[in-house]
Amino acid sequence: xxxxxxxxxxxxxxxxxxxxxxxxxxxxxxxxxxxxxxxxxxxxxxxxxxxxxxxxxxxxxxxxxxxxxxxxxxxxxxxxxxxxxxxxxxxxxxxxxxxxxxxxxxxxxxxxxxxxxxxxxxxxxxxxxxxxxxxxxxxxxxxxxxxxxxxxxxxxxxxxxxxxxxxxxxxxxxxxxxxxxxxxxxxxxxxxxxxxxxxxxxxxxxxxxxxxxxxxxxxxxxxxxxxxxxxxxxxxxxxxxxxxxxxxxxxxxxxxxxxxxxxxxxxxxxxxxxxxxxxxxxxxxxxxxxxxxxxxxx
Numbered sequence: 001x002x003x004x005x006x007x008x009x010x011x012x013x014x015x016x017x018x019x020x021x022x023x024x025x026x027x028x029x030x031x032x033x034x035x036x037x038x039x040x041x042x043x044x045x046x047x048x049x050x051x052x053x054x055x056x057x058x059x060x061x062x063x064x065x066x067x068x069x070x071x072x073x074x075x076x077x078x079x080x081x082x083x084x085x086x087x088x089x090x091x092x093x094x095x096x097x098x099x100x101x102x103x104x105x106x107x108x109x110x111x112x113x114x115x116x117x118x119x120x121x122x123x124x125x126x127x128x129x130x131x132x133x134x135x136x137x138x139x140x141x142x143x144x145x146x147x148x149x150x151x152x153x154x155x156x157x158x159x160x161x162x163x164x165x166x167x168x169x170x171x172x173x174x175x176x177x178x179x180x181x182x183x184x185x186x187x188x189x190x191x192x193x194x195x196x197x198x199x200x201x202x203x204x205x206x207x208x209x210x211x212x213x214x215x216x217x218x219x220x221x222x223x224x225x226x227x228x229x230x231x232x233x234x235x236x237x238x239x240x241x242x243x244x245x246x247x248x249x250x251x252x253x254x255x256x257x258x259x260x261x262x263x264x265x266x267x268x269x270x271x272x273x274x275x276x277x278x279x280x281x282x283x284x285x286x287x288x289x290x291x292x293x294x295x296x297x298x
Contacts, residue, residue, distance in 0.1 A: 031150040041109040055097040068095030074212035107136035130214035134205035210262040213269020
């Protein structure tokens with residue numbers, strides 16, 4: 001009876017916790033509230049920024065802010081115009097460049113995005129920087145952090161059910177079952193979902209940078225340079241990110257359809273000054289920023 005109750009409870013929770021990802025339309029698991037995630041992520045972000053050293057490279061810092069705000073403003077405008085304003089109502093965008101030689105950037109829920117100086121040595125134009133920032137904004141819009149936490153909760157439920165099923169088995173059987181469950185959860189669920197998130201962020205990022213008026217073709221040149229400078233030799237099966245070859249092949253496949261569907265945004269951005277309005281510090285504060293036109297690819 002206990003096993004049936006646990007299984008029924010888990011099915012009910014999973015069915016009630018499904019959302020659709022904006023733009024991609026993928027169904028995703030969501031068992032945690034935005035307020036929970038935002039509160040925890042803001043605390044982590046403040047802790048990180050309290051220890052990190054902000055870049056003193058004023059030109060590059062200004063570039064990160066300019067391109068980031070332009071993409072964020074275009075994202076909000078697009079979602080608002082397409083009946084998805086609830087997806088960004090709690091966002092308070094921040095874009096920071098920090099001193100770190102790694103080729104990396106990351107996004108916290110709610111729109112807190114950090115770029116490392118190392119990756120700016122590869123970026124050759126505003127368009128290539130838009131590839132990075134579009135990808136990170138996409139993680140926030142798709143609420144991948146919420147989904148990851150939800151997956152963890154689902155795995156906890158699965159572990160509880162496994163324990164109930166094997167509670168009368170011998171110790172060796174329980175130990176083997178738990179080991180298999182742990183490996184399966186890691187390589188079968190958590191890592192593939194992480195790779196799925198990265199690919200989805202690549203795809204949504206292409207759309208977001210395009211509606212902001214940037215050239216999605218630059219995604220290929222950027223990731224080709226990233227691949228040339230990468231020292232990561234981990235097998236894709238055991239990695240949280242797709243291989244460079246897989247990523248580039250996916251982008252080559254996606255770019256034509258993105259340009260066909262959203263290319264008008266690029267022409268519009270080229271014909272008019274890019275003025276955006278976006279939140280930068282808190283939910284209730286709105287400031288107007290004026291972005292320069294995208295620089296030509298070098």
